[in-house]
Amino acid sequence: MQHGQKKRKVRPAQTVKKKQGKEKQMQPQPVFEKERDALRLRNKVAIITGGDSGIGKAVAIAFAKEGADIVIAYHEDNEDARATAARIESIGQQCLLIAGDISKPAHCKKIIQQTVNRFGKLDIVVNNAGIQFPQKELSAITPDQLKKTFETNIFAMFYLVQAAEPYLQEGASIINTTSVTAYRGSSHLLDYSATKGAIVSYTRSLSAYFAKHKIRVNGVAPGPVWTPLIPATFPPKHVSSFGSDTPLGRAGEPVEVAGCYVFLASEEASYLTGQILHPNGGEIVNA
Known part of the structure; x- marks a missing residue:
């Protein structure tokens, strides 16, 4: 419940004090199980920004395997986008590719509009696309x-949901x-971290x-x-040890993150809203 x-x-006002069969007396009865479709996202239509590669690609494939048709919004990497679309179509689902700048x-x-024109509806929006520019000095x-990072990472989420x-x-x-x-900040990703904090709020x-x-x-x-963003933005020495400081001792693979998105998009997460899941290799954060 929201405050206020x-x-x-x-439900009916009631008190149940019996020593046996207390649950049996409850009205209505608690729900303990639901029938689940073998395909958790059957007949759903999902838009995934940044779905051509990295985490977005893994989410797109995972959604398709659960029965969803996919719209991939990406910036300009046509080769990666076509490869992802081909994989989705090989699964038996439809994939629409839309290139362009989501900061507009x-x-x-x-x-x-293209999604609705093609599929007639929209069920899931995954705001995933993001950019980062590591800098050692604040003055850099x-x-x-600053403008580009905020426009791509957070402004675009407002525009797409609107x-x-x-x-x-x-x-x-x-x-x-x-x-x-x-949650923990990053001394060399100040503007990126600021946008990610904004996304939580x-x-x-x-x-x-x-x-x-x-x-x-x-x-x-x-x-x-381990996504294309890492070798594209970090120096080679950083890339070589990337993720080794997590409790599990390694970086995650995109597929290891995709399940969180499937869960949140599915009926299994019907009582979750306003929450953040943390696939991070075991780091404890103040969530």
């Missing part, structure tokens, strides 16, 4: 870098990718906004994961 939310009657509101509207973060809102129905799910750096606030519509909003905060 007015309580309302949702007009492009986010285009993503939603230029205004242009465009998607008219098409999201009860039972829809929004999943935002944040990071372990939102955005997720919690957006969940409150959509709760009355029975639309769930959650997030995933990966730790070190």
Whole structure:
């Protein structure tokens, strides 16, 4: 319950004090099991930003294996995008590729409109795309870098959800990718970490906004994961030891993170909203 939310009657007032069969006397009876479709996302349509590679690619493939049709919004890597689409189609699901800059509101509207035109609906939005520019010195973060990082990592999430809102129905799910750096910080990723902290607050606030519509909003905060972003942005020495300082002693693979997104998008997470999952190799964070 949100703080300050007015309580309302949702079941008969009752007291059960019997020594035996207390549960049997409850009205209504607690629900202990549900029938589960073998494909947890059957007939769902999911948009995944940054779905051409890395975590987004793993999520796209995992969703497809659970029966979802996929829309991959990506920036410019056509080769990776086509390879991911081919894999999704080999599974038997449809895949729509949309290239462009998600930091532009007009492009986010285009993503939603093309999705609805193609599939007729929208069930899942995964805000996953992100960029980072490591800097050793605070003074090295230029205004242009700061603007670009925030526009891509957090502004784009606002734009895409704003465009998607008219098409999201009860039972829809929004999943935002944040990071372990939102919780412990990072001395060489100051602007990136700041956006990831903003995503945590955005997720919690957006969940409150959509709760009355029975639309769930959650997030995933990966730790070190072996994706193209790592060798593309970090120096070789850092890359060689990347993730070795986690309790499990290694970086995660994208597939090891994808299950969190499947769970949050599925009916199994029907009582979760405003929450963040932490696939980070065992680091304890103040969640």
